[in-house]
Amino acid sequence: DTEVTQTPKHLVMGMTNKKSLKCEQHMGHRAMYWYKQKAKKPPELMFVYSYEKLSINESVPSRFSPECPNSSLLNLHLHALQPEDSALYLCASSQDDRGWTGELFFGEGSRLTVL
Amino acid sequence: AQTVTQSQPEMSVQEAETVTLSCTYDTSESDYYLFWYKQPPSRQMILVIRQEAYKQQNATENRFSVNFQKAAKSFSLKISDSQLGDAAMYFCAYRSAANFGNEKLTFGTGTRLTIIP
Numbered sequence: 684d685t686e687v688t689q690t691p692k693h694l695v696m697g698m699t700n701k702k703s704l705k706c707e708q709h710m711g712h713r714a715m716y717w718y719k720q721k722a723k724k725p726p727e728l729m730f731v732y733s734y735e736k737l738s739i740n741e742s743v744p745s746r747f748s749p750e751c752p753n754s755s756l757l758n759l760h761l762h763a764l765q766p767e768d769s770a771l772y773l774c775a776s777s778q779d780d781r782g783w784t785g786e787l788f789f790g791e792g793s794r795l796t797v798l
Numbered sequence: 799a800q801t802v803t804q805s806q807p808e809m810s811v812q813e814a815e816t817v818t819l820s821c822t823y824d825t826s827e828s829d830y831y832l833f834w835y836k837q838p839p840s841r842q843m844i845l846v847i848r849q850e851a852y853k854q855q856n857a858t859e860n861r862f863s864v865n866f867q868k869a870a871k872s873f874s875l876k877i878s879d880s881q882l883g884d885a886a887m888y889f890c891a892y893r894s895a896a897n898f899g900n901e902k903l904t905f906g907t908g909t910r911l912t913i914i915p
Binding site for chain 2: 784788790791
């Protein structure tokens with residue numbers, strides 16, 4: 684299994700809603716990532732979890748709250764978002780231990796629209 | 799901080815022809831990884847090819863090959879026998895191989911490749 688699975692694929696929410704994006708991998712990878720990608724732009728790193736601990740927060744606003752319940756799961760909790768937060772949110776994972784090859788494996792992304 | 803530059807926002811190539819996408823990067827490190835990722839309209843980022851900086855030999859993957867010039871900090875991607883399925887946004891990316899602080903993958907701005915039938 685070389686997949687990173689993200690749900691939902693599409694999400695529309697109002698500015699007062701609370702929603703969550705989910706990401707799952709079963710490759711035994713120890714690092715998981717959230718990226719935000721605007722149209723025609725490269726992905727921008729938001730958060731990195733390494734061995735289930737938050738290792739990088741790229742000064743992301745608190746209305747985005749990551750959670751790593753276990754080494755296979757990564758959530759991104761959304762609350763009080765703004766229309767400019769509309770984007771494609773990509774989850775990725777990486778082995779990052781013995782046998783590390785450096786590459787990240789990406790999911791298909793969750794397309795978020797904030798009304 | 800490392801930077802990755804892709805100077806070609808858009809490229810086009812006739813089907814079955816060869817195209818080269820350019821990438822330059824800036825780093826003070828000696829050990830790192832370079833990648834080309836492809837993002838088709840289906841939006842999933844797919845690894846095309848990987849190069850370890852300590853390896854002098856250029857990586858190849860079927861129709862895809864790179865020209866890695868470490869001293870010049872250049873990492874171009876050559877696609878041979880272009881196919882319609884190669885149409886996508888291509889991102890060049892850099893990642894440190896240091897023991898610490900290596901989590902970040904730094905992307906270039908991307909090159910949109912169009913295949914002309």
